[in-house]
Amino acid sequence: MNQVETTVRHSVVTERKKRKRKFNFVPYIFLLPAIVLLSTFEYLPTINAFYYSFTEYHVLAPPEWIGIENYRTMMNDDKFWKALGNSMKYFLITVPMIIILPLFLAILVNRKLKGINFFRLIYYLPVVTAMVAVAIMWKYLYHPSGLINAFLQGIGFENADINWLLNTNAAIPAISILEAWKAMGFYMLIYLAGLQAVSKDLIEAARIDGASPIKILWHVYLPQLRPVFAVTLVMATLGTIQMFTSIYIMTGGGPLDSTMSLPLYIYQKAFVELDMGYATAMGMVLWVILMILTVINYKISRGGHSVQ
């Protein structure tokens, strides 16, 4: 080994040591509280749940390993398929409403008008109202002799006597409308933030080129809002597939399970029938479905990159 080689090696080792000594552990310390809390209350229970899904577990007795029996039962459980189908219906009805309508609301309240903050507040109010209170209020609206039927009769549908929440066909759309109404203000706010970030220069340029307001919306606003769509789509998907409170309060899953969502069925199995093993197995399936839908949504919105 010649002298030069030794010197070079020596300097490399010192450099490495230096780098090692310089390793900045401070950010990791700051991450620690979140990691500890998340692991304790989120990841460990999730791993536990994964284990319980392969057991027969009724809370008051120790879990008993039964392999994939819970998953096999699920495949033959009509109620599970019905609940899953209903959750998909909620998703298909609610998501378009809370993705599209709030955009128009946001465009409306994005205008510089006198007292516009008042309208923003009005649209946002349902978001901060407790779901239990909102659901009870809507139950009165949907009552056979409630305001909605009275309104329909007033505008000419004289035979409007729909029992919204106890009609197996009308109940899902009825609950979806309430959910969309409640969530609209929240999504409006996200769109509003997105709209306000759109470059004024681009809009100005489009106007000078003679673009109509619709063309400006289509070719300037919407492409710029793509990252916002990515967020709203994922949030709306996660929210609607997990719908629970409104259904629990308004129909309890009835009539004849026609409004039973998968989360509500999981709840009933877990906390009413105490069948935790089966409930966690369904929870796992729900988690996989949500992951798949999230990835699809993310791909559709092209990873949230805006198109310039």
Next chain:
Amino acid sequence: MNRKKVVGLLMIFLLSFIPLLACAPDKESTTEKDGTIELEFWTINLKKNFGDYIQGIVDEYEKENPNVKINWVDVPGADVTKKFITALKSEEVPDVVNLASTDISLIRSYNVLNPIDKLVDEKELDPYIDGLVEGLTFNENVLGIPWYHGGPPVGMLNTEIYEKAGLDPDSPPQTWDEYMEMGKQIHEKLPDVYGGNDIPTMEVLIGQGLPILNEDRTKAVFNSKEHVDFVEMFVKGYKNGAIASGAVTEDDRQLQQTFENGQQAHTGQKVASGLVSIEKNAPSVIPKLKVFKPVTGSEGKVALGGIQTFVVPKKSEHPEEAAKFALYVTNAKNQLEFTKLVAIFPSTEETLKDPFFTDFEVKNIHDEARKIMVEISPKLTINTLGIEKEEELKEVYLEQIRAALLGEKSTQEALDTAVEHWNEALSK
């Protein structure tokens, strides 16, 4: 290390571990150094309306037993089973818990309750009505001490609606046929008003004298021609307005047409304590109401859905003392006091012999209800079948009844489906 860094690290430590410290078991012995025994006592939703009464019992017991301290916890009705199960998983177990008898049948198979007959002398259970103790006996173990119950149901009608519909409020329905006929007439005359919300529950079937199980309790038999004809009467009633459109709801609290909103004309069977909530929510309706003997079959039998009880968990550190306290709360004297506060029925025979039940002046609708209830008490039975997964199976039955009412299935199909499900469960 400078001060800022030290403070920062300390904050991080506190943020990370303090919440976890809170999760550490905090097991304290419930026997204090001076020998005082602490008992945790749970009731369901009684503090608001009967707080003074319960506190009075607690104070009196503590005075008579200076070595016992009672910690009274009142749990909201809908949460009690969940809270109890969560508590059973932890080390912080209540000692005396108020549970509905239907909940006992849900958790009894997990072997978490102390048999009461092993904690107290058998004679101590003598004052309670035999049928009620039998209803709480599973595999020869008495798992609960009977407390109060809603009493036999009574019939109720709105006199104003009856008069408007051309019916005589002094001639209420006595059979389900009459109930349907009158309900139909009411809905025809007053389209916004329906007959009632009664559906053919298992209690109604039992009251009608229709059997649920065969004699050796191995098979369900509620799909015979008699059963189908009886249920069919309700299905027709649902179509013609004798039964309200909201009667198919899964939760009684969600009924759409009620006495309170003036859309219900009568009920064939309702627990009399329901009058308390009507009085509270719609005081103007109470003077228009009239109570009558419940609508039943020819034998006049009426069945109770369940009763309130006290249980002592196996994890309790002082089970004997807990059972002794539960016996005190449910003794004849204390139950008599309770029945004077609200239209409920006691589980002790002696209480029923008090002049309060045998010789009283009828001053209001609650007294009228009590008079009827005392009269039909001898014909009271409990709808406890003593089979595995009883509550779940009863729900399956009701689900099929709702399907028949909504016209999703014929009555025969609905009852056949339920019977098939029951027999599959019973054969396991």
